[in-house]
Amino acid sequence: MHPDLETLVDLHHADVELRHFDSELAALPQKKAAIEAQIVADRAALDAAKGALDGLAKDRKRLELEVQDFEAKRSKYKGQLGEVKTNKEYTALLHEIENVEREIRSREDSILEAMEKVEGGQAKVKAEESAFKGLEAQRREEIKAIEARIKECEAERAAVAATREKKVAVLKPDLLAEYSRILARRGTALAEAKDGACTMCHVKLRAQVFVDVKRNDAIITCSSCSRIMFFNAPPPQGAIEAPLPH
Numbered sequence: 001m002h003p004d005l006e007t008l009v010d011l012h013h014a015d016v017e018l019r020h021f022d023s024e025l026a027a028l029p030q031k032k033a034a035i036e037a038q039i040v041a042d043r044a045a046l047d048a049a050k051g052a053l054d055g056l057a058k059d060r061k062r063l064e065l066e067v068q069d070f071e072a073k074r075s076k077y078k079g080q081l082g083e084v085k086t087n088k089e090y091t092a093l094l095h096e097i098e099n100v101e102r103e104i105r106s107r108e109d110s111i112l113e114a115m116e117k118v119e120g121g122q123a124k125v126k127a128e129e130s131a132f133k134g135l136e137a138q139r140r141e142e143i144k145a146i147e148a149r150i151k152e153c154e155a156e157r158a159a160v161a162a163t164r165e166k167k168v169a170v171l172k173p174d175l176l177a178e179y180s181r182i183l184a185r186r187g188t189a190l191a192e193a194k195d196g197a198c199t200m201c202h203v204k205l206r207a208q209v210f211v212d213v214k215r216n217d218a219i220i221t222c223s224s225c226s227r228i229m230f231f232n233a234p235p236p237q238g239a240i241e242a243p244l245p246h
Contacts, residue, residue, distance in 0.1 A: 012190035014164035021157035191227035201225035
């Protein structure tokens with residue numbers, strides 16, 4: 001392969017790798033943030049369930065205090081029965097006692113309902129808390145893996161960037177300018193020729209142009225997309241093919 005073309009191919013591969021690293025480095029923090037947001041949302045749901053359970057317990061306590069108050073009233077009214085002077089007063093006290101006892105029964109029914117809800121809520125919260133702890137541990141591990149991958153990507157990207165700088169340093173200024181111009185316009189400056197066509201714009205090459213590109217001994221651009229072309233020769237029979245990225 002022509003030395004200049006080989007340098008351009010190496011530069012092209014470096015830029016493709018850098019683009020992949022940049023894409024991954026942009027996506028990883030978002031993935032991490034999404035996992036962290038899920039942890040926060042799950043914790044909020046668990047806290048809400050615990051808060052609802054606390055509310056039920058408070059309601060039960062309030063009802064029990066109200067029962068105590070009504071029982072005190074009932075005792076007072078019953079104590080007054082022996083002190084009344086008229087049937088009217090006696091009947092009025094009996095009516096008050098009946099009202100109080102009705103309130104007590106109502107509160108006791110509500111207390112039983114609250115107790116059932118608290119028992120069911122406790123089991124539910126316990127299960128949700130156990131599930132949350134398991135998921136949180138799993139998600140924390142996922143976050144650690146993402147953080148490790150970010151560091152790994154940054155290190156790998158830095159190595160590729162250093163290699164790119166070495167290639168840029170030895171490339172002729174006019175070729176570097178052309179490469180940079182095509183890269184800025186097309187996103188990639190090089191295109192592999194394969195099966196008689198440009199693999200980037202998919203336009204069929206003239207037969208002689210394809211023959212010339214296959215020699216890899218000159219700088220030839222695609223007449224359609226203007227990318228610099230190269231040919232990746234197939235590996236010898238029996239060898240494992242390692243295709244170059246585009």
